[in-house]
Amino acid sequence: MEKLLLRNVEKENSHTIEVYLKGGGYRAFQKALKEMSPEDVVEEVKLSGLRGRGGAGFPTGLKWEFAAADIKEPKFFVCNADEGEPCTFKDRVIIEKDPHALIEGMLIGAYATGCRYGYIYLRGEYPIGRKILERAISEAYQKGFLGENILGSDFSFDLYVHSGAGAYICGEETALIESMEGKRGEPRIKPPFPVNAGYLWKPTVVNNVETLANIPLIIERGGKWYSQIGSPDCPGPKLFPVSGKVKRPGVYELPMGTKLEEIIFEHAGGIVKDRKLKAVFPGGASSSVLTSEEISVPMDFPSLAKAGTMLGSGAIMVLDETDCIVNAALRLIKFFRHESCGKCTPCREGTDWLVRILERIEGGRGVEEDLEVVLSVCETMENSFCGLGMAAHNPVGSTVRKFKEEYLAHIKGGKCPFRSS
């Protein structure tokens, strides 16, 4: 299949504006600016069926429509580049290899929604990305794509990079906004949503890096064209970062709806040493696990939801028969315990309790009743304040349900069966 999102990344010096322009860069933006009204742009994006790639899958056109309809000024356009989930490294490719696609996507979005200022909220651990983005932004200023009265129009847009300080929760859009305001990174009550009351309580669009990289394609080739790629109700190309026990880990661009099995076995080359696949977390660290019987599922938002899990960021983590499922779940929930902001009870306390129970089970000190307790803690965590806590328990609860035997083996055997000692 034709590479769309990754069309530039193999080119030498793909991060420079010269290479980007030579490949047709900023044409979509100029088309939008000169030939289309902001409403036309919103319509085109709605037509494309694009859904946000940050995890929640919210229709991008609709988000823009809400923001455009709000009359408060000034408005802000924020690119969420906080990519902080374990095993998710798809945005990084765009940030480092194709930063101008991101900037162009933001420009089009800002034009469509009437935003005057833009920020790229960049993960603190991406220092190279920061340099590349800052350089790309200054190139864009030099070429007149950023600043006041861009290309002689009355559209003005200034863009800045804002580095995070290493908190995963700051990827959540309202925590991200709090952090941008210089406050402690904690999510806000919604509603109001950022599109109406975001940064400095002004209308603010927050979009993921990958979401924005799709925009120039949609404007250049049309929403209709885009909507025909991949799954009909969730179209477009998608970046899948694949990690774990596969022969060729990496980021793969494939149409939405590609079967999980195909991604693992064809694109990522199958399981290392041709072992048996045991389990897959199909949509990042907080998705529910799939067993080897369940991997024929198409990789898109609705299909995975139907399969009882989620697409999330699209990060695929593969475990083979030599991996301990309890240990895997423990690792993941430890991450969330560490990253929980602590605002709400279920997540703050639930993650810690789950870690402690799983540590005991893994260490051979579990009791059978623990499993029931785990499931009820997971249920309580469903009522967390934000998406972190609502999803953090998934890897634990789903493995207890689907790999109960393995948990029981730990409990009854008094040790982890995967450990020699």
Added chain:
Amino acid sequence: MESFKIVIDGKECEAFAGDTVLEVAERNGIVIPVFCYHKELRPEGACRVCLVEVEGAPRLVTACTLKAMPDMVVKTNTERVKRARAGVIELILNNHTLECPICDKSGECELQMTGFRNGPKKSRYREKRREKDIVIKGPLIEIDNDRCILCRRCIRMCGENMGNRVLGILNRGYKAYISPFNGDFLEGGCEHCGSCVDVCPVGSLLDRAFKYKDRPWRMDKTWTTCSLCGSGCTIEVDSYHGKVKRVVGRIGVNRGHNKGYLCVRGKWGWDIIYSEKRLKEPLLRQGDSLVKVDFEKAVEVLKEKLEGREVNLFLESSLTSEELTKIRDVFGGKAVSDSYGYYKLLRGIASITGALNTSLFSSIYSSDVVFVLGDFIEEFTPVIATLLRLAVIQKGKRLIRLGTFPSKLDSVSFSTLLVPQEEIIDTLKHLIVGTFDSSYQSGNKEIDSVAKSLRGKKLSFVVGGNVPFSVESEEIGKTVAFLADRAGAPLVAIPPKANSLKVVELFDLVEPSNLKGEVNVLINCELERDFPGVELPSADFTVIFTPFYTPEVSQADLVIPIELGLEKRGTFKGIEGELSLDSVLETPFSLLEVLKYLPSKGISSKEKQVPLIKEPGKKVLHRKRELLLTVLPNRTGWNSVSYYSENVVKVSGKRELLLNSQELREPKLVSLRVENKELQVQAVPDASVPKGHALLRVERFTRDISSLLRGNFPFLSGIKCEILEA
């Protein structure tokens, strides 16, 4: 306002736009458990214990953040809801210390009650209890983080409602804990209002003066009125067997106009009752010394000395209305009082309105724009400043302030006009025209823009803080009353002392030089504090009624102990009408009891007449090269607490002279000169002090300050001064 219906647990309930489901439920007697929610605070949605089921919503929703919508159907008692609540409470209890037997909150702890009602009945926790072991101790407040449930009420209370932002969270997730800025209350700017302690649902934020002192369930709880300033706060005094253990505000429950908000004086100053300086028996002069006598003897001497003599009456204004009435009856209606400056202000106002009175404080709530005139309201009447702030952040009022010095209120005000002190009256006069005439131009854009924000709005006026003590007090009163009168708006004149209004109503207040009597009678006063700059007139005999061994006791011939505010029953004429005092404490002495033995002078009450002039005031302050001095008692100062409360002394301020940082580059010792009197004082540059002004902050009015102010009574502000090299 238009209402609509929602259904909660099958009951049709009336709801208004903006209501949360929790509020509607509460109004209808449906109890939903809460931890982070507090009536006085912005909803946080953090604890997740108030979950309810909403028809059509897949997830449970927190009632405290959920806005009621027409035809919403809510269930608060399904099995799913009960399980979810119990689940949350279980998570909190797992690592909670459960030190109930020794926890000060036990018995009124919301975790105990909510846990009892909605918690799991059995623990499933097999892990070792997690300990944070982070206890942060301030002078009066302590945080025990192992008891904290991280509801964040304290943070919102301090940061948003009080505007102090002392408290915050450090670390994250299960390691998160509450701390004052830099781990230190004083450094963090804590004003010791006690509001955080008040709203903490558990025993985490503690009143150190109460720590391990008693059990909440066995104390007598008495609602009374704080007598320590004109805010007139309603307080709950908790005592056991007649001994006070603490004072609490009960924010959100308190029915007084202060809504339970207090200041450091009201919250912690109660211990003056037990001060070592407390006077317990009458003293009578014998030669060079004072000797103890019994009450019969004291009354006998008193009667004899007063017989047929005219008295010089010095009155402090936190006496009850009943005491004041009796005092007037036996000593006559002429007095020198610490309410003299306030009287001048009211006289100015009365020249427009005809009445020596104030509008009720609550009248500001029916206006849209509140015009505040005065500086240092937060020092003189702290809770009034809090209520003004809350009027903005909770009730959406617009606040406009005119003054000379910056104030914490300015962070919530819609606009703030800061002008040199001598221009206050002129500024008001511009507003008198500009507010009603859109074509008027004052020559000052800021004034014009304030005039515009007042124009056509439903206004109310508040004057207080240092204004009663300003040399222009009466003229300012006339001018602001003229403006309020033209706008048809209420004018609230904040009394500096608890019963200033009654003193003004009952007594003919005079200049000290007008006292020509033969017997000095001082009631409840401390000469230097209440009458700075005034000398005791020479007289044949001096009687002092006082709760404490005050400095002037040594000059007295007869000293008679009296009660403190918390020991009295009676009333005040306060900012919100009549406020009542109640007490279960007993004292062996009583002012009213003693006065009973004195003959009545039989003065008939007459309505005081102030001629109606209906003219704005005239500027009094004209300044050449001098600085204008304001002497400001610290928040902890101002009344007996700063002299006799061991609690309050722990957080007391210091004496310093603040000067504009362009006029003084670095701290140094200077000589402050008023007319021919001088005071050596440490001067400190301060950007918030406007040029041409000097601010002398004092913790106590001592002899040297009183000497500096000689002849200026009742004024503390707008006094011409010079700074000389020390």
